[in-house]
Amino acid sequence: MRGTSWELLSSLLVFILSVSRCHGGCAEVDSMTEAVAGESFLLGCVSCKRRAEVPAHATVDWHFRSTGEEEYVNIFHYDHPKPEILHADFNDRLEWQGTMGTQDVQTGAVFIHNVTFNDTGTYLCTFQRTLYLPRKNEIIIVEKEVELIVVAKANRELLSVVSEIMMYVLIVVLQLWMFVVLIYCYRKIWAEHEARDARKALRAHKKALLNEPFNITDKCDGVLME
Incomplete structure (x- = not known):
């Protein structure tokens, strides 16, 4: 189950990182x-190209510096369409997950398979992009570091814990809200029912009064005529 969740999360992240492949933009x-x-x-x-209308060619290099070491070693190089693993410790364990189908690379993600504790350290991602400008080509180099920690068991991040708490709070609040709405609707329906019964009773009373014959009493009864 844990592996499946991690694969789904990784796939989602790949999708986010690969947004540059779509025409929507680059994040x-x-x-x-x-x-x-x-x-x-x-x-x-990810290194987004700021001027989308300018054709470009980019290569990506990954370097690794293990904990306690001072020098980086080049472990991976990508120059469309060929990825190359350059260090024996990563043979058959690195897989290109960046931009495909074009030399204008903007996503330089790679998978590390079968992670070991020896993979703990600093990874340096280097983009070297050549912009083909009308007068003179321009070379832009972008570097990004990733500090990787390898653990035996996945730790729940604070955001995940907070999200789960908020989910339960939201469920409780929604249930209370539904309970209040039910009470309100019940009281409203009951009030309308009582008002309807009262109107029926009033109409019945008025009808009874209209149908009742008038009783005229002779005020002269019992008066002796002289």
């Missing part, structure tokens, strides 16, 4: 920073 989303040993992890890296 630079920070990568997650906690991986679970034995599972897969998505290293996210």
Whole structure:
């Protein structure tokens, strides 16, 4: 179950990071920073091109610096359409998940499969983009770091806990609100029922008065005539 949830979350993040593939635009989303040993992890890296109308060519490099080390080592290189794994420790474990089908790369995400505790450290994502301008080509280099921690078991993030609490609070509030609405509707219906009965009784009383014969008493009864 945990693996399935992680795969769904990773797929969602891939979709968010790959928004640049659509015509809607490009969103630079920070990568997650906690991986679970034995599972897969998505290293996210996005560099949006600011001038969409300018043709460009971009390459992506990933470097890794393990905890306690000072130097980075180049572990991955992507130059459309060919991804290359450059370090033996990551052989068969890195999978390109960035922009595909074009050399104008804006998403440079990669999957690390079968994560180990030795993968803990700092990852450096480097975009080298060449803009093909009319007068002179321009080279732009963008670097982004991802601090990765590998844990034995996934920790619940604060946002997840708060979201779950808010969900239960919302459920309770909705139930109370429905209870109040039911009481209000019941009282309104009962009041209308009583008013209708009162009107029926009043109409019946008026009808009875109209149908009742007049009793005229002779005031002269008992008066002796002289």
